[in-house]
Amino acid sequence: MITKRIIPCLDVRDGRVVKGINFEGLKDVSSPVELAKFYSDCGADELVFYDITASSDGRKLFTDILCETAKSVFIPLTVGGGINTVADFDRVLKCGADKVSVNSGAIRNPNLIYDAAKLYGDQCVVLSVDVKRVDGKFCVFAKGGRENTGMEAIGWIKRCVDSGAGEIVVNSIDTDGVKGGFDLEMLEAVCNVVNVPVIASGGAGNIDHFIQLFKALPKVDAGLAASIFHFGEVKISNLKQEMKKQGIPARV
C-alpha cells in the first residue's frame, strides 16, 4: 500500500528558516540544513523549501543552502517560491530539488507548466494554489494570497493538470492559520476533478485533523503543514504512530 505522506514546509529567507522555532536538542533552529535533517530523522516523507527571498543575493544563498541540504538529506525535496521561468526550474533542479512548485508564476505565464513538464516530466511539476471563497465560489489568489485573480479555482486546477502538473498542493486561505482542521469541502471538490496526487494544506492544528483528513477523503495523498511542526505542537513521529493505529497507511 502506498502510504499517506506528511510534509513539513520550511520558509527560507536569506538562507535561514524564518518563524520562531522551538526544538529540543537542535542547536541552530534556523539552519535549513539542520532542520531538514531533523525532520528527515523524525519520519517526514518529503520536505518543501519555500524561498521567500526578494533579492538576488538571497536567491543565491537559497540555492547554496538547497545544495547543502540535498547533500545530506535523502528524501524528496520540493522547492517553491520565485519560480517564474523554465530557467528557475533548471536552477533549483541542479541544486538537488526533485520537484518544483509553481504558483503565481503559472498564473502570469500560462505556458510555464506545459514547458516545464515537457522538459522534466509531469512528476517534477507541482501546482501550488491558494484558494479562498468569494461569494460562495472558490477563487484563485496570487501573490501569496494577497490578490484575487478572479479565476475560478477548480477549473484552473483542472487546466493545470491537463497542461502537465503532476501534483497539486491545495492551500485553503479560509482555513489557513485557524488550526480548526483542513478544508475538506474544498479538497473534495479538487479530488473530484483530478487524478494526480492532491496535497492538503492550511488548517491543521493537531493530530486529529490529519486523521480526519485521510479518513474523510481517501483520495488525498498528503498533508502539509508548517508552524505546528516547527513549534512542536504536532510531532511527526507521534502523528505517524496514530495514523498507523487508525488504519491509515503510514511510513513509520
Add this chain to the structure above:
Amino acid sequence: MVAIVDYGVGNLFSLKSSFAAIGAEIVVTDDANVLKSADRIILPGVGAFGDAAEKLRKTGLDKVLIELAAEGKPLMGICLGMQLLFDKGYEYGEHDGLGLISGNVKPIAEVIPNNLKIPHIGWNELDFKEDCPLFKYLNKGDCVYFVHSFYAADCDQSVIATAEYGAKLTAAARQGNVYGCQFHPEKSGNVGLNILRAFCEI
C-alpha cells in the same frame, strides 16, 4: 570505485550525494575505459524508455555495459535505468532494451485498477527476498520512494522485491550480477542508503 553512467539522462545530484554519504568512492563518466576499471556500475535514468535507450546506443555505452555485465561486474539500474536492463520497453512504441534481465517493461495501467492514480508516486512497502544480498540491511516493513508509470513484467524468475499498488508491481529484479531497482534508493532515506551500501559490498 562506483561508476555512475553519464549518458545525459536525468539528474545525478542526489545519486552522487548518496554514494558520498555512505563513503563510497564515485566517478560520473561516459568513458568506456573508466567503466571498465570501476568495481561496480550504476545505470541511472529518468524520462522515457525510447529516448534513453537511443542515447545508450548512440554513445556505444550499450555494448560496453553488456560486455561488462557478461564479465561479472556488479551492475545496478535505477528507475528508468532498471527498466533499460530488460529486453523490451513499451513506452510510446516498442523499443529494445539491453536484454540483461529477461522481461518487458509495460504500463502499470494494464494491471492496476483504474481508480488508482498514475504515476505510482510516494513511499510504499517493499516485500523483498530476504536472502538477496542487496537487502541484507533491510527490515520487514521498510518503505522506499517510487515514481513510475511503467513496470517490469514477464520476469517472475528474476523478481527480488515487489510493492503492492492494486497489483504486485516489480520493485527490484536480479539476474546474476545484474540488479535493478524501480524505486529511488537515493530518495528513500536510510533504507535507501542501506541498499546502496549493500550493493557496494556485493
